[in-house]
Amino acid sequence: MLVGLIRHGLTDWNAIGRIQGQSDIPLNDEGRRQARLLGQRLKEEGEYRWDFVLTSNLSRARETGEILAETLGIPLYDPDSRLMERSFGQVEGMTLVERETLWGKDWDQHELGQEKDEEIRQRALSFMADLAERYPSNNVLVVSHGGLLAQLYIALYQEKCQERIGNLSLTILEKMENSWDLRLYNCTRHLQEGVKEPK
Secondary structure, eight states: OEEEEEEOOOBHHHHHTOOOTTSOOOBOHHHHHHHHHHHHHHHHHOSSOOOEEEEOSSHHHHHHHHHHHHHHTOOBOOOOGGGSOOOOGGGTTOOHHHHHHHHOTTGGGSOSSOOOHHHHHHHHHHHHHHHHHHOTTOEEEEEEOHHHHHHHHHHHHGGGOOSOOOTTOEEEEEEOSSSEEEEEEEEOGGGSTTOOOOO
16 A cells, blocks of 8 residues: 655745645645646656545645546545644744744744644544555555644654655655555655646
8 A cells, every 4th residue: 555645735825934724725826736747747657556535625735636636537535634734723824924023933832722743643643544444455645734744754754754845745655564664755856947737
């Protein structure tokens, strides 16, 4: 079993550094273009056969999943709420300057109603365990969010995986008997200069 973990495409809030959390901010045109580029990469590479797409129920992840499913000609399954982005409480909607003005450079250490690291790790691991149990012989694309994916990778691999998770990055995990083997991590080469968008 392979799981391709993908962060949704760019939004206007991403572009200006505004924390989205569980606010339902849509993709922008660049985010849609990014999704088409990843879809084209997966289609052309042909290294893996993908069976279906699962997403969070926030529209930026859902639309990314729709574009991938359409490009690859595979089904898009109902969303799973465990794939939602971390809730950031009072901080949602704020830029870095706004956060630091109100609470200082260590704003993320304050109790501002944000979901705890351990809570987000547990729901991400619960999703992965259920996925492995329900679809042990499928290869699944999963579209989620940077905050959730970062915590999942820390839960699985500790300090080995701590890069910032890029928009439309692809990470591929393979299910082994008692672990998830990392095949590819946070790859965005489909977004690099020189990659032509399909007509």
